[in-house]
Amino acid sequence: xxxxxxxxxxxxxxxxxxxxxxxxxxxxxxxxxxxxxxxxxxxxxxxxxxxxxxxxxxxxxxxxxxxxxxxxxxxxxxxxxxxxxxxxxxxxxxxxxxxxxxxxxxxxxxxxxxxxxxxxxxxxxxxxxxxxxxxxxxxxxxxxxxxxxxxxxxxxxxxxxxxxxxxxxxxxxxxxxxxxxxxxxxxxxxxxxxxxxxxxxxxxxxxxxxxxxxxxxxxxxxxxxxxxxxxxxxxxxxxxxxxxxxxxxxxxxxxxxxxxxxxxxxxxxxxxxxxxxxxxxxxxxxxxxxxxxxxxxxxxxxxxxxxxxxxxxxxxxxxxxxxxxx
Ligand code: SF4
Numbered sequence: 101x102x103x104x105x106x107x108x109x110x111x112x113x114x115x116x117x118x119x120x121x122x123x124x125x126x127x128x129x130x131x132x133x134x135x136x137x138x139x140x141x142x143x144x145x146x147x148x149x150x151x152x153x154x155x156x157x158x159x160x161x162x163x164x165x166x167x168x169x170x171x172x173x174x175x176x177x178x179x180x181x182x183x184x185x186x187x188x189x190x191x192x193x194x195x196x197x198x199x200x201x202x203x204x205x206x207x208x209x210x211x212x213x214x215x216x217x218x219x220x221x222x223x224x225x226x227x228x229x230x231x232x233x234x235x236x237x238x239x240x241x242x243x244x245x246x247x248x249x250x251x252x253x254x255x256x257x258x259x260x261x262x263x264x265x266x267x268x269x270x271x272x273x274x275x276x277x278x279x280x281x282x283x284x285x286x287x288x289x290x291x292x293x294x295x296x297x298x299x300x301x302x303x304x305x306x307x308x309x310x311x312x313x314x315x316x317x318x319x320x321x322x323x324x325x326x327x328x329x330x331x332x333x334x335x336x337x338x339x340x341x342x343x344x345x346x347x348x349x350x351x352x353x354x355x356x357x358x359x360x361x362x363x364x365x366x367x368x369x370x371x372x373x374x375x376x377x378x379x380x381x382x383x384x385x386x387x388x389x390x391x392x393x394x395x396x397x398x399x400x401x402x403x404x405x406x407x408x409x410x411x412x413x414x415x416x417x418x419x420x421x422x423x424x425x426x
Contacts, residue, residue, distance in 0.1 A: 122185030132187035196227030219264030241301035
């Protein structure tokens with residue numbers, strides 16, 4: 101099945117009903133990223149993109165605007181249009197132009213979810229400045245932990261990322277900056293990032309960056325590495341309380357479970373393609389597919405069964421079954 105640029109809407113724990121945009125199209129890899137995070141829900145991909153010059157199949161601003169124009173006709177209740185998906189959006193140099201193009205045809209706020217890898221580049225920060233909200237990942241204030249958890253492509257240094265994030269806050273025209281702190285635990289000897297030492301360091305760095313929001317979350321979908329497990333709810337709450345004390349309640353969000361909305365007024369085209377597009381970007385349970393796409397479970401069941409038997413999608417082992425592409 102071919103991948104479409106626009107997908108969803110996805111029901112996001114953070115953004116509500118969010119229509120996704122993927123800005124790199126390839127058919128031979130599950131993700132186009134310069135990181136290979138141990139917690140990645142898209143699985144492990146050994147071939148990382150080394151930089152913007154090695155990206156193949158970048159989407160153009162015209163494709164995004166046209167794709168959205170036709171998709172847009174079907175959606176009435178969106179909270180965000182979000183650049184995310186199977187790629188790191190800042191790897192596409194035309195990101196800023198795309199955002200400007202969307203703003204001409206859509207009233208919805210625009211979010212870019214980024215792994216922060218390229219924020220040290222001025223051109224990338226300029227692109228991000230066009231968005232309403234930038235959600236940038238930061239897993240640690242220590243280079244060693246950052247390397248172990250994010251497994252970046254060669255040449256990406258934590259200190260450059262921190263400097264770039266600080267620069268975003270200093271820009272005259274700037275988006276709301278949210279820092280996403282993804283905390284992981286492990287069932288092997290691994291440099292996890294929820295220890296006291298790690299949290300203290302993160303607080304120091306976050307004071308320097310001074311973001312508008314800090315989101316604390318943990319793994320909620322099957323991660324790339326089996327040894328990665330979620331941080332306990334108690335520990336997450338403890339950490340959130342520490343952050344709140346330092347940064348204020350209104351700036352800290354603890355993202356645990358639950359989704360904001362469950363109805364969609366989306367009119368459907370090819371439901372099989374919509375399901376495929378959704379689970380390609382984000383493995384989902386049956387109920388999550390139903391809620392995201394606004395299809396009742398009775399109608400959805402034969403479609404998912406058909407896709408399973410034709411091996412377009414597969415289901416994960418374990419108590420909670422997630423559907424993902426083969
Ligand atoms: S979690 Fe995001 S940044 Fe990390 S490897 Fe997956 S797609 Fe890339």
